[in-house]
Amino acid sequence: MTSRVALARRPSIHDVASRAGVSAATVSKVMHGVRTVKPENVRRVQTAVAALGYRADPLASDLRRAKRRIIGVIVPELESEFFGTMVTELERLAEDRGYSLVTATCRESVDREEDIIRRMHDWRVAGVVLAPVRDEHGPAASYMKQHSMSGVIIDRVLSDDIFDTVSADSSTASIEVARQLVGKGHRHMLVIGLGSHAATSKARIDGFRAEALDLAPDCRIDVLVAESQIGALREAVRAYFDRGEHPTAVYSLFAKGTLVALSEFRRRGWRCPEDVSLIGFDDAEWMQVTWPSIAAVVQPVEAIAGNAMDMLFERIEGREGQPTARLQRCDILLRESVGVSRHGQPTGGEEQATPPVAD
Structure with missing residues (x-):
């Protein structure tokens, strides 16, 4: 019975070390790709990992580092192709660096935006990519500043005095x-x-x-x-x-x-x-x-995402200095829906603007 219980629990790094005949520290180095480990020890660790079905516990290692290897992303919504593609690209870039992505939508609500950033701070995320409901002066950005969170603001922003920003021009x-x-x-x-x-x-x-x-x-x-x-x-x-x-x-x-x-x-x-x-x-x-x-x-979704992640990880890794504001050039595709006007010049000459719609 004892043996069955032992087999049922999740294998630990110490189980791998025992099976491979090396220290837990050596197993950790192999799992993190440290190249100074002897080839024979690497082989033994990899064999033990495969035999035991071992997977690293990200929560345990993140707790030791005080921050988790998690990037938080807050966007106004996910129904548009722009934000959907943006989150997909940010996730790929985060995973390329060994991080996981947690995404939340504020549904165009500044109150929800503030609630989400508070929760992400409680989760001790390593950094945040924020697409605010309005601009860089919203509640999420203010909360990030107050708590010295690492972050980048994208899309509905032009520049900021604390955070790096990336948006389309x-x-x-x-x-x-x-x-x-x-x-x-x-x-x-x-x-x-x-x-x-x-x-x-x-x-x-x-x-x-x-x-x-x-x-x-x-x-x-x-x-x-x-x-x-x-x-x-x-x-x-x-x-x-x-x-x-x-x-x-x-x-x-x-x-x-x-x-x-x-x-x-x-x-x-x-x-x-x-x-x-x-x-x-x-x-x-x-x-x-x-x-x-x-x-x-x-x-340019890919360019915005790529620049945002590059700047965010530079901040996570300790880069200091003045914030950078990047504007990415857009392309104009004049398809079949645009043509030459056939209605001639209007009379009157003065610009007219209807008032904003209240909802």
Whole structure:
């Protein structure tokens, strides 16, 4: 009976050491890839590991180090391809370094964002990659600063005084979108988005508006931005079109907004790009395969994830100094949904902006 109980428990590092005839310290070195161990001892340890089915206990070793080999990731949501792909890439990069990834979504709630970062601090994560609901001044970033946590802020941020930051160059991308649309004769354009307080939303709107008006002072730009609920944006867009507005181009600041706009076009029998042009920030598979294919601003997900992880591990390993702010260039793919305006120049000449939508 005693033998069966012994076999049922999880093999320990001491079991491996006993079977291989070496010390537990030698087993630990082999498991961590230390190259100074004698080849014969490496072989014996590996044979014992295979025979016993031994797996290292990460909790036990992490407790000895005071911090676990865990990276925490907080994102607003996982429904979009952008954040889904981002988390997948961050997980791969963490595992390449021998770390595990724990991901949580704050569901676009700053209160939940704060609750999650408190829990991650309790778990003694080695570091955090934070994509905040709004910007670098939110509760999670503030809590990380107060408790001297290692972290990198990505996406909805431009720069920070404590943490390294990585995001897409939203302003430059939106400037290029404005150039393309104005260059194709569009003079009445609608911008739709979500989260007016987010740093990236503001950068996209401001960059687009400033460039369009600089190139064509007579153009009209309408802006519809809901705070957090896609349903509120959908209702606002529908009401906008119902009262007779017909811009020649729509620029959506996020992928779901692009789908909202396209759905409203089809309800009214409008064709892209004959009746209205459409371009969205963030690419998605459906935008590539639908007809017509939808023009998109493509964010460099892999570059953002790679830079974020490189900077995070540098901080974990003790690098000091001023924080670095990195902006990654986006690509503009003008697919079939963008064409030359057939509606001519609007009259009036003054920019018009609808008020932000409250939800």
